[in-house]
Amino acid sequence: xxxxxxxxKSRGITRWVPWCWRAVAVLPGAAPANWHEMRREDDAVEYxxxxxxxxxxxxxxxxxxxxxxxxxxxxxxxMREQQGDAPLELLLVTASPYEAQDYTDSGEEIVExxxxxxxxxxxxxxxVDAFYEEEVFVKRRRDKKRVDxxxxxxxxxxxxxxxxxxxxxxxxxxxxx
Numbered sequence: 001x002x003x004x005x006x007x008x009k010s011r012g013i014t015r016w017v018p019w020c021w022r023a024v025a026v027l028p029g030a031a032p033a034n035w036h037e038m039r040r041e042d043d044a045v046e047y048x049x050x051x052x053x054x055x056x057x058x059x060x061x062x063x064x065x066x067x068x069x070x071x072x073x074x075x076x077x078x079m080r081e082q083q084g085d086a087p088l089e090l091l092l093v094t095a096s097p098y099e100a101q102d103y104t105d106s107g108e109e110i111v112e113x114x115x116x117x118x119x120x121x122x123x124x125x126x127x128v129d130a131f132y133e134e135e136v137f138v139k140r141r142r143d144k145k146r147v148d149x150x151x152x153x154x155x156x157x158x159x160x161x162x163x164x165x166x167x168x169x170x171x172x173x174x175x176x177x
Contacts, residue, residue, distance in 0.1 A: 008022050027051075
């Protein structure tokens, strides 16, 4: 599904950061755009920065289910700072909180959380209903076999040991001197 990404440029709080960029909304089914100015209020300007495709994969159904059950279901926009006309390069939009977390690990990408519109939420729920299968938890039982009876694997099996493998290295030094 194509999602238009709306970014807001507002005045920075300190003199070292003149502008603050935030992803504030998504537009489901939006047409392609390239930093189209949508609204201007005082120093704040909102841009339809780009339209990215939201792709859902069956293997990620558990992540989508987890994200939809959050207090505020959200989509995540992954961006990277760049030089040139556009200050941010928009890389990806995802509904998976797990994938978004993976992008935060490197520290090079900026990940913004945007509340999911109700139409998009319904679309993702339909996908989850079709592909998500809750995995039944099976507690692993311990084997009844007693592993403390045999002393297999003591020492290196490639080296023939005629003496006690538990001997102290200091005793061995005294014998050699």
